[in-house]
Amino acid sequence: MTGKNNRGGIADTRRLEIKARTLREHVVRMIGVGKAGHLGGSCSLAEIVAALYFHTMRYDPKNITDPDRDRLILSKGHSVLIQYAALMELGVIPLAEREKVKTLAGMLQGHPDMDRTPGLEAVTGSLGQGLSIGVGMALALRLDGRSSRVFVIMGDGELAEGQLWEAAMAAARFGLDRITGIVDRNRIQATGPTREVFDIPGIEKKWEAFGWNVLNVDGHHLAAVVEALDRAGGMKGAPTVIVADTVKGKGISFAENTAAFHNGIMSQEQFDTALAELGAARAARTQEKPG
Amino acid sequence: MTISKNPRMAYGEALVALGKRDPRVVALEADLGKSTQSVLFKAAFPDRHFEMGIAEQNMASTAAGLALAGKIPFIHSFAVFASGRVYDQLRNSVCIPNVNVRICGSSCGLSDFGDGKTHQAVEDVALMRALPNMSVLSPADSIELTAMMEQILDWKGPVYIRVNRNDLPFTFPGDPSYRIGNVVKIRDGADAAIFASGIMVSKALEAAQMLAEKGISTRILNVGTIKPLDRDAVMGFAEGARAIVTAEEHTVIGGLGSAVLEALRGVRHAPVEMIGIHDGFGLSAESYDALLEHFGLTGEAIASAVRKILEEKS
Numbered sequence: 001m002t003g004k005n006n007r008g009g010i011a012d013t014r015r016l017e018i019k020a021r022t023l024r025e026h027v028v029r030m031i032g033v034g035k036a037g038h039l040g041g042s043c044s045l046a047e048i049v050a051a052l053y054f055h056t057m058r059y060d061p062k063n064i065t066d067p068d069r070d071r072l073i074l075s076k077g078h079s080v081l082i083q084y085a086a087l088m089e090l091g092v093i094p095l096a097e098r099e100k101v102k103t104l105a106g107m108l109q110g111h112p113d114m115d116r117t118p119g120l121e122a123v124t125g126s127l128g129q130g131l132s133i134g135v136g137m138a139l140a141l142r143l144d145g146r147s148s149r150v151f152v153i154m155g156d157g158e159l160a161e162g163q164l165w166e167a168a169m170a171a172a173r174f175g176l177d178r179i180t181g182i183v184d185r186n187r188i189q190a191t192g193p194t195r196e197v198f199d200i201p202g203i204e205k206k207w208e209a210f211g212w213n214v215l216n217v218d219g220h221h222l223a224a225v226v227e228a229l230d231r232a233g234g235m236k237g238a239p240t241v242i243v244a245d246t247v248k249g250k251g252i253s254f255a256e257n258t259a260a261f262h263n264g265i266m267s268q269e270q271f272d273t274a275l276a277e278l279g280a281a282r283a284a285r286t287q288e289k290p291g
Numbered sequence: 292m293t294i295s296k297n298p299r300m301a302y303g304e305a306l307v308a309l310g311k312r313d314p315r316v317v318a319l320e321a322d323l324g325k326s327t328q329s330v331l332f333k334a335a336f337p338d339r340h341f342e343m344g345i346a347e348q349n350m351a352s353t354a355a356g357l358a359l360a361g362k363i364p365f366i367h368s369f370a371v372f373a374s375g376r377v378y379d380q381l382r383n384s385v386c387i388p389n390v391n392v393r394i395c396g397s398s399c400g401l402s403d404f405g406d407g408k409t410h411q412a413v414e415d416v417a418l419m420r421a422l423p424n425m426s427v428l429s430p431a432d433s434i435e436l437t438a439m440m441e442q443i444l445d446w447k448g449p450v451y452i453r454v455n456r457n458d459l460p461f462t463f464p465g466d467p468s469y470r471i472g473n474v475v476k477i478r479d480g481a482d483a484a485i486f487a488s489g490i491m492v493s494k495a496l497e498a499a500q501m502l503a504e505k506g507i508s509t510r511i512l513n514v515g516t517i518k519p520l521d522r523d524a525v526m527g528f529a530e531g532a533r534a535i536v537t538a539e540e541h542t543v544i545g546g547l548g549s550a551v552l553e554a555l556r557g558v559r560h561a562p563v564e565m566i567g568i569h570d571g572f573g574l575s576a577e578s579y580d581a582l583l584e585h586f587g588l589t590g591e592a593i594a595s596a597v598r599k600i601l602e603e604k605s
Contacts, residue, residue, distance in 0.1 A: 067361070114388045122359060126383040129352045133384055136356020136364070139341065143317070143362070163380070166349035174341070 075130020128161025172211030303328025417545025497590025
């Protein structure tokens with residue numbers, strides 16, 4: 001069982017950093033060479049997803065339908081590779097599926113499909129719907145007197161979807177403080193920088209105006225992410241959103257800060273570079289390790 | 292218990308009965324509770340009723356979340372919004388995971404006669420029928436609606452149910468063996484077969500009466516469950532008829548008539564005529580009857596369609 005029992009300290013942060021690196025490596029291997037995959041928006045989430053599954057969430061990989069589990073809904077469903085990676089690390093999805101993503105022989109679809117894949121909580125991918133689904137789950141959990149939290153990850157480009165703001169109003173209206181929203185603000189959407197494609201200024205003020213608590217965090221600073229997720233859990237009376245500043249494609253030099261790898265194709269050389277850089281990151285972290 | 296002739300009243304009462312029977316039942320409303328009669332559930336179970344405001348899309352996906360967490364949510368709006376406005380949410384949040392969301396399409400068809408095109412659902416059956424995993428119900432009257440509601444908790448996957456706004460004559464035989472999915476013969480006859488749903492079942496009965504006076508005997512098949520359609524039953528009931536007519540309060544594109552023709556594919560059958568609205572929107576009218584007549588949704592229109600086929604054949 002992951003969760004509160006293994007929290008805190010520099011050692012925990014190091015452990016999560018290594019997890020995040022491993023998740024990125026899974027993502028790179030899932031996409032492979034010559035095939036399109038959502039590398040950018042998956043890698044911007046590596047630390048956040050590592051913190052959720054390996055620190056914050058009450059989640060037993062041996063009992064994934066436990067009604068008291070915390071739920072993670074990836075409203076930006078196109079980044080599901082990073083969730084697959086975490087579920088592989090937990091043993092929920094077999095590692096053998098890694099090279100079979102988006103094939104008829106595999107269980108891992110291009111977007112989250114509960115039909116085929118264990119561990120997914122909702123069907124998302126048509127953007128803007130995940131927070132509403134989270135509202136429904138939170139209402140049901142409250143009716144049943146359970147303490148489970150509901151985490152919903154949204155993209156910053158996704159904030160243009162109107163339904164999401166309907167859901168934001170509903171979550172506040174019903175006082176669903178068990179919901180923690182996370183905005184993966186990587187500032188790049190499918191066709192270019194968000195500021196150029198469809199600028200949404202004042203994201204924090206918008207959430208505040210909709211009745212939410214707002215926290216800001218560097219989405220790649222694991223200690224800060226962990227702290228923000230814990231803090232959000234303690235904020236009562238209203239839902240909390242964590243606006244996480246991230247780098248699209250983080251950790252892979254050629255994919256960073258570019259729309260080209262929103263859903264890009266890696267050459268063999270790029271694939272090798274990505275793995276080498278992630279391996280180098282692992283080596284560096286190992287050396288830094290104290291004691 | 293006496294059942295109201297008004298299907299939305301009967302619906303509201305049936306929903307309360309379900310709420311008493313099963314604590315998993317919850318209701319979501321989008322500010323039309325007085326029309327849909329979900330207000331009855333709200334009064335009985337205030338903790339299990341959620342007023343979602345005028346935000347149907349959020350309501351539909353929220354229902355998916357409730358269902359994924361073990362509830363059986365009923366969502367409510369006018370049929371036109373409960374199908375079209377939330378089509379993508381029903382498709383992705385509800386139908387792909389195949390969760391037990393029930394969608395009450397109230398004021399269906401032309402039954403909101405005064406409000407015109409924007410509020411009259413004439414293509415909802417086509418939309419909902421096209422969605423994989425979605426079942427589509429169109430009860431003929433409050434008796435059939437109540438029977439459907441009594442079984443609806445056990446039905447697997449999402450269900451869309453059309454509910455008429457106005458009093459409808461009782462046409463449905465109270466049969467304890469009735470199950471969702473049945474095509475029910477409510478009148479026997481040798482010459483013609485009329486497949487009808489919703490209010491058009493009562494119009495078909497009027498047509499059969501007119502035809503009987505001309506010596507034509509007609510069987511009437513009530514297709515309350517348009518999807519999944521019992522294909523064997525449709526083929527069986529079509530057999531031997533010299534004329535087949537479908538009758539629906541919907542456009543003739545993608546609704547009951549289309550479903551019956553799909554069921555009859557690959558087998559020899561009599562000529563088919565479809566009674567319905569012809570690729571157009573509704574209209575404001577002074578009364579429901581006037582509007583139905585304007586669009587040719589009458590017993591007379593059904594009877595003349597039968598006669599035309601029989602005359603052309605002879």
